[in-house]
Amino acid sequence: MSPTTQKPLNTKELVSRFHVCWDVWPEYIFIKHEKRQIGFALELSGTHGNVSEHPEPGCEKCREVYQALVQIAQEVLPRGDEDCTHQFEPYDSSIHYSSRHGNRPEVTLTIRIVHRKAFERPVDASQVQYLNELQQRLEEVGISQRH
Numbered sequence: 001m002s003p004t005t006q007k008p009l010n011t012k013e014l015v016s017r018f019h020v021c022w023d024v025w026p027e028y029i030f031i032k033h034e035k036r037q038i039g040f041a042l043e044l045s046g047t048h049g050n051v052s053e054h055p056e057p058g059c060e061k062c063r064e065v066y067q068a069l070v071q072i073a074q075e076v077l078p079r080g081d082e083d084c085t086h087q088f089e090p091y092d093s094s095i096h097y098s099s100r101h102g103n104r105p106e107v108t109l110t111i112r113i114v115h116r117k118a119f120e121r122p123v124d125a126s127q128v129q130y131l132n133e134l135q136q137r138l139e140e141v142g143i144s145q146r147h
Contacts, residue, residue, distance in 0.1 A: 011075045011141045014068040018046035020143050023100065024131065027112060029120060037123045039114040040131050044069045044143075045096070045106045058093030062107050066091050069109035076137040077111070084126040085116045100146045 009017065027039040046069055048061040070088070077086060089110035097103045113130055115121050135145075 009068075011072055014072055015142045018048065018065050018068050019104075020044060020046045020069065020072060022135075022138055022143055022145055024135070024145075026123070027114065031120060036120070038120060039112060039123055039127050042111045042113065042131070042134065044073060044109045044111070045098070047104050047106045057095045062093070062095065063091075065107040066109060069107065072141070072143070073109060073111060076134065076141060078130055078133040078137065081126055081130075083116055083124070084130045085114060086130075087112045087114060 014020070022042060022044050024040055024042045026037045027041045028035050028037050030036070046065045048065050073088070089112065091109075094107075095105045096108050097105060111134075113127050113134070115124075115127070
C-alpha cells in the first residue's frame with residue numbers, strides 16, 4: 001500500500017468519524033380519510049465534524065457523509081423476509097438541523113421499512129421484528145439513538 005492509499009474505514013470507524021446516530025418514526029398514509037400506520041422510517045444522521053463555516057449543501061464532504069451512511073446501512077440491515085423489506089430515500093443534497101441532535105449540521109439517510117407487497121396494509125409483526133433487529137445491529141456497531 002502506498003503512502004497516499006488509505007485503507008477503507010470499517011463500520012465502527014465510520015460511526016465514530018461522522019458521529020452517526022439514528023431516530024425512528026411511524027410511517028403513515030391516509031386511506032379513505034383514515035390514517036393508517038404502514039411501517040417505519042428510520043433515519044441515520046451524520047455530520048462531517050467541527051467545521052467553523054459549513055460548506056454548501058451537497059458539497060464533497062456532505063456526499064462523503066452520505067456514502068458512509070449508505071455503507072453503514074448496507075452493513076447492518078437485516079435480510080427482509082417474504083413480507084417485509086426496506087427502501088432508501090434518495091439523497092436530497094440538504095443540510096439538516098435537528099434540536100434533538102444539538103442543531104448540528106447533518107446529512108441524513110432515511111430507510112423505510114415497508115411491506116414488500118400491498119404496501120398499504122397496516123404495520124405487522126414482521127415489520128416490528130425487522131425494526132427491532134435493525135436497532136440491535138445499530139447498537140452493536142456503536143450507533144446510539146438521538147446522539
